[in-house]
Amino acid sequence: MTGTAIAHALNRGLRDALAADNKVLLLGEDIGRLGGVFRVTAELQKDFGESRVVDAPLGEAGIVGSAIGLAMAGYRPVCEIQFDGFTFPAMNQIVTQLAKYRHRSGGLVSLPVVIRIPVGGGIGAIEHHGESPEAYFAHTAGLRVLSPSTAQDAYDLIGQAVRCDDPVVFLEPKRSYWRKGELDTATQPSAMDSARVVRRGGDLTLVAYGALVPIALEAAEALAEEGRDVEVVDLRSLSPVDDETVVESVRRTGRLVIAHEASRTAGLGGELAARVQAAAFYSLEAPIVRVTGHDTPYPAARLEADWLPNLDRILEGCDESYAH
Amino acid sequence: MDPSPSPPEPWSALDAEGRLTAHELLPSGDDALDLHRAHRDMVLARRLDTEAIALQRQGELGLWPSLLGQEAAQVGAASALHERDVVFPTYREHAAAWCRGVDPVDLLGLFRGTTLGGWDPHERGFNLYTLVIGAHTLHGVGYAMGIVRDGDVGTGDPGRDRAVLVFLGDGALSEGETNEAFVWAAAQNLPVVFFCQNNQWAISAPYSVQSRVPAAQRSQGFGFPGVRVDGNDVVACHAAAHEALSTARRGGGPTLIEAVTYRRNPHTTSDDDSRYRAAAENDDWAQRDPIERLRSHLGESSESLRAEEDRLADRLRRGCRELPVPAPDSPFRHTFAELPRELAKQLEEHLAFVQGQQA
Ligand SMILES: Cc1ncc(C[n+]2csc(CCOP(=O)(O)OP(=O)(O)O)c2C)c(N)n1
Numbered sequence: 001m002t003g004t005a006i007a008h009a010l011n012r013g014l015r016d017a018l019a020a021d022n023k024v025l026l027l028g029e030d031i032g033r034l035g036g037v038f039r040v041t042a043e044l045q046k047d048f049g050e051s052r053v054v055d056a057p058l059g060e061a062g063i064v065g066s067a068i069g070l071a072m073a074g075y076r077p078v079c080e081i082q083f084d085g086f087t088f089p090a091m092n093q094i095v096t097q098l099a100k101y102r103h104r105s106g107g108l109v110s111l112p113v114v115i116r117i118p119v120g121g122g123i124g125a126i127e128h129h130g131e132s133p134e135a136y137f138a139h140t141a142g143l144r145v146l147s148p149s150t151a152q153d154a155y156d157l158i159g160q161a162v163r164c165d166d167p168v169v170f171l172e173p174k175r176s177y178w179r180k181g182e183l184d185t186a187t188q189p190s191a192m193d194s195a196r197v198v199r200r201g202g203d204l205t206l207v208a209y210g211a212l213v214p215i216a217l218e219a220a221e222a223l224a225e226e227g228r229d230v231e232v233v234d235l236r237s238l239s240p241v242d243d244e245t246v247v248e249s250v251r252r253t254g255r256l257v258i259a260h261e262a263s264r265t266a267g268l269g270g271e272l273a274a275r276v277q278a279a280a281f282y283s284l285e286a287p288i289v290r291v292t293g294h295d296t297p298y299p300a301a302r303l304e305a306d307w308l309p310n311l312d313r314i315l316e317g318c319d320e321s322y323a324h
Numbered sequence: 325m326d327p328s329p330s331p332p333e334p335w336s337a338l339d340a341e342g343r344l345t346a347h348e349l350l351p352s353g354d355d356a357l358d359l360h361r362a363h364r365d366m367v368l369a370r371r372l373d374t375e376a377i378a379l380q381r382q383g384e385l386g387l388w389p390s391l392l393g394q395e396a397a398q399v400g401a402a403s404a405l406h407e408r409d410v411v412f413p414t415y416r417e418h419a420a421a422w423c424r425g426v427d428p429v430d431l432l433g434l435f436r437g438t439t440l441g442g443w444d445p446h447e448r449g450f451n452l453y454t455l456v457i458g459a460h461t462l463h464g465v466g467y468a469m470g471i472v473r474d475g476d477v478g479t480g481d482p483g484r485d486r487a488v489l490v491f492l493g494d495g496a497l498s499e500g501e502t503n504e505a506f507v508w509a510a511a512q513n514l515p516v517v518f519f520c521q522n523n524q525w526a527i528s529a530p531y532s533v534q535s536r537v538p539a540a541q542r543s544q545g546f547g548f549p550g551v552r553v554d555g556n557d558v559v560a561c562h563a564a565a566h567e568a569l570s571t572a573r574r575g576g577g578p579t580l581i582e583a584v585t586y587r588r589n590p591h592t593t594s595d596d597d598s599r600y601r602a603a604a605e606n607d608d609w610a611q612r613d614p615i616e617r618l619r620s621h622l623g624e625s626s627e628s629l630r631a632e633e634d635r636l637a638d639r640l641r642r643g644c645r646e647l648p649v650p651a652p653d654s655p656f657r658h659t660f661a662e663l664p665r666e667l668a669k670q671l672e673e674h675l676a677f678v679q680g681q682q683a
Contacts, residue, residue: 062504069466165661240664
């Protein structure tokens with residue numbers, strides 16, 4: 001397969017951001033010589049130096065907390081948290097400090113900090129190396145939450161995140177790092193808080209983000225063989241969430257299925273369902289269906305294949321909707 | 325084994341009777357502490373504190389964390405700052421804020437509930453108060469990394485070299501984030517001074533709950549110097565802060581200063597300290613009052629500043645009541661750099677509701 005892997009697109013995006021603005025810095029564990037455990041920052045320290053690409057001491061609060069101070073001093077730090085499960089030691093800095101400072105200062109202080117986190121399951125990882133923490137961040141006012149699903153989006157969104165004056169939590173679906181796709185670094189990216197219709201269709205809207213987008217597309221192809229016409233929407237921005245694109249789609253299709261890996265309770269699917277039913281109640285021909293992870297911790301890797309929403313579960317979700 | 329057989333006596337320059345010893349260790353020339361100015365700053369900061377407590381009692385403030393007894397530590401440290409240095413305070417640094425030129429009325433807003441901040445952090449190099457213990461120690465470290473990257477350290481140009489002063493309490497030493505801040509500061513040799521006011525208490529927890537060794541000794545394990553000074557001696561606090569800040573600006577790395585002092589009032593106006601400590605302990609520390617000590621050295625009377633104090637008190641009383649309540653749209657405007665659509669919708673709904681309430 002030709003094209004560029006998402007990890008390489010991110011690397012290219014970070015490289016271009018470092019080159020474009022010398023206030024941009026990268027901070028994280030093992031991001032220098034090693035290039036990060038997923039190699040997203042490969043070669044960047046060699047080319048930009050140790051003071052721009054900083055190998056951090058092992059301490060997540062330290063990474064985010066010092067990024068906040070750097071931002072106060074006029075820098076634009078991009079933090080890497082090594083794995084989703086290790087974000088939690090930094091939650092205090094993210095929630096009580098990073099998210100609130102603009103508000104507390106009456107708009108006087110911007111904290112343009114990006115926190116990159118490899119997220120989600122599907123790589124057979126050991127415990128704490130597979131989590132879906134997006135709802136914590138989406139629930140926190142003052143944070144933007146992005147999650148790319150293609151190489152083009154990875155490149156566009158990381159660049160926009162770095163240039164953005166708000167704190168951005170940037171969720172990288174780790175099982176998608178080596179997925180390849182077209183990358184054109186010269187196109188004008190669409191607005192970073194907009195969802196994208198990735199497949200047009202007329203009788204069901206299937207919403208996903210991150211690693212589930214390609215699986216949603218597979219589901220749509222499979223259903224097409226049965227004469228169904230599924231529209232697939234990639235959210236891209238989980239906060240603010242572009243419900244208008246979803247509502248507009250549901251008005252046309254009459255059905256909505258939402259898929260995510262995170263637990264169901266208080267997850268993004270619930271939020272989106274509430275908004276869509278409020279805005280398009282009379283367009284709905286069936287109850288909104290959620291295909292999600294369960295309200296348990298991520299299971300041991302050998303159970304993951306059935307626990308995570310996969311092609312079959314998404315197809316079942318669609319069938320449930322069509323059954324009405 | 326006793327980990328600390330004999331903690332060093334905190335270093336003093338003004339002895340209990342107000343006699344100045346250790347002249348040779350004090351900064352000189354432009355860097356010498358202006359004792360009259362220090363006296364004035366301490367007296368006015370204390371009056372600010374007294375008035376704020378009164379305002380709280382009158383229901384004008386929801387809460388006030390008093391600094392009574394800690395004036396010397398704060399004025400000593402803050403008077404050693406250069407203009408371009410930057411301070412990261414906790415929530416009790418009213419005297420430091422005063423020395424930095426933050427409008428004292430602005431300090432009240434957070435406690436009156438009119439704001440979550442109250443001043444422009446950039447204008448005075450004095451960041452917003454931090455209520456989450458220890459969180460800001462890392463912000464100081466990150467800021468210091470910025471200073472290093474700006475090349476504003478170790479140039480030898482006093483108009484250019486800068487440092488960061490982080491205030492923390494003895495309780496904050498136990499937080500993981502403070503310890504991470506020490507690791508970062510040490511490993512990168514950052515221009516940051518951690519100024520710990522060991523006021524003996526973290527709400528009801530005595531220092532022995534936090535540590536078996538004096539605070540100043542903590543830095544050793546991280547690889548940078550720690551010094552223990554008499555926190556009720558403004559001259560000693562100034563000298564220690566001057567030395568540490570100069571070292572930091574020069575590129576010599578971090579220092580932890582432990583200013584041994586005492587919080588003479590309850591933790592905040594909501595606290596009942598009679599439940600956890602003896603009044604006699606407080607009396608004992610009242611004998612070592614930092615303002616009285618400097619006064620006996622200067623031979624100055626407490627009357628000299630009375631008129632200025634009263635003017636400040638008037639201004640605080642009036643200013644407090646006049647603190648503007650922010651517009652109902654302000655949380656919406658200052659959550660993101662630009663208003664997202666969803667928030668714009670919520671703002672519209674909220675404003676319609678607020679206008680409905682007023683009608
Ligand atoms: C992270 C965190 N935990 C608990 C508290 C509640 N709390 C407020 S002040 C305080 C004691 C702080 O003591 P110290 O650091 O010595 O500062 P002091 O108040 O004595 O100046 C506590 C436990 C808090 N504000 N933040």
